[in-house]
Amino acid sequence: MPKNESAARGARTRGDRTRSERSIDVHDAALTLFAERGYHGTSMKDIAAALHLRAPSLYNHVSAKQEILRDVMVETMNDLLKVVRSAMAGTDDTVLKLRRAAEAHVRYHARHPREVRIGNHEIPALEEPHRSAITKLRREYSRMFVALIERGVEEGVFTTRSPLLSAYAILQMGIGVSMWYRPDGPLSEDEIVFHYGDTALGVVGGVSGRAGAPATEGAKRPPKRAVGSKK
């Protein structure tokens, strides 16, 4: 029985109208396998087997293997852009914008590891014209962070001499989370999100968050003890 959590969430997205129940199952099984073994390392037979089906049956729900990859990558990138844009829109303060954007970025990677692993690994497996479209969305995404950091430098709240390098460092931090985070592991999602929110400010040379950070974001922060000591 497949877990449709995120696939179901995306079921009604974009112009491709509502996806059938069974099509969601196929996408979800593919999501798991593509993330584990890669696109080229997964066969339609593998996906079918995960659903206790024969490969040809999949074609009642999807038109091609490549279509599944395209759907996953396009929806994920649009979703991520939306989430982070919305996180940034909540405030006019540049420092807080960066904190919230970094937190949203990290949280998304913790919650959707399969999607972002595929997004980061399978670009070469995506056929044109979609590969170019995804590449453009990715550039737009990183550009948001670079522009924000440049603004902070102009305002004098960040001191980094390379907003580009700082943005890349922050983005990579989140991508890394998708490679090792497990909900049942020693670090909670919030601990990771908050720690890396602080770290992002350290990366740009802003108030480090660690060395006596003001409670810029008052709510729901864990008490300041060592991270990773979940009882």
Added chain:
Amino acid sequence: MPKNESAARGARTRGDRTRSERSIDVHDAALTLFAERGYHGTSMKDIAAALHLRAPSLYNHVSAKQEILRDVMVETMNDLLKVVRSAMAGTDDTVLKLRRAAEAHVRYHARHPREVRIGNHEIPALEEPHRSAITKLRREYSRMFVALIERGVEEGVFTTRSPLLSAYAILQMGIGVSMWYRPDGPLSEDEIVFHYGDTALGVVGGVSGRAGAPATEGAKRPPKRAVGSKK
């Protein structure tokens, strides 16, 4: 005509004795293609074509496709471990150790993008028992960084509340470099290496390097102007 630079460097490594000239060419062509399209996305015919050969000819120089992958991954991981260990061994100062380790890590990723891309992407494509061996080496590598940061916290020179999260952030930063760095791009290798050396100290909450860093490492640092303005 293949460029053997790094492959040639590794030709005499490990117990597998000297590799023949032609075998180096095959490994080098495979390195490029595996890095670009992935292991499963590359056929022996593709590798042969890059050398103007037919696929069966490759088997005069390598015994199997999987063997090429194994060689690349094992040698790369051993090489990286050696380079970073040696960078750390040059001093007893924990802060400087971390700076040098981070710099060596970043520099290696800038110089060997194909190797580390494969190392980070093709773990699932590697068959046992080598996959377990590589996983163990990788854990050893990240453990070096974690242990070093823990030591700095004990000494009071770092303030991070999670050496693990800090180590992962620093490691990811370097991995990211391998995805976008180009020698003919706007940022020089040294600019990236030094900036991320500073950033690493910011990540652990040490002296940020940006905010009035002492010239801990005296030599060959570029003048302190904005990064990325190569003329």
Added chain:
DNA sequence: CCTACCGATCGGTAGG
């Protein structure tokens, strides 16, 4: 949802 089947391609071998 299945079985039967398609042409294409895969990694690899035989034999020179």
Added chain:
DNA sequence: CCTACCGATCGGTAGG
């Protein structure tokens, strides 16, 4: 280093 060829597997279709 090649041609010829092996069995296996690939994504996908026909037809029910």
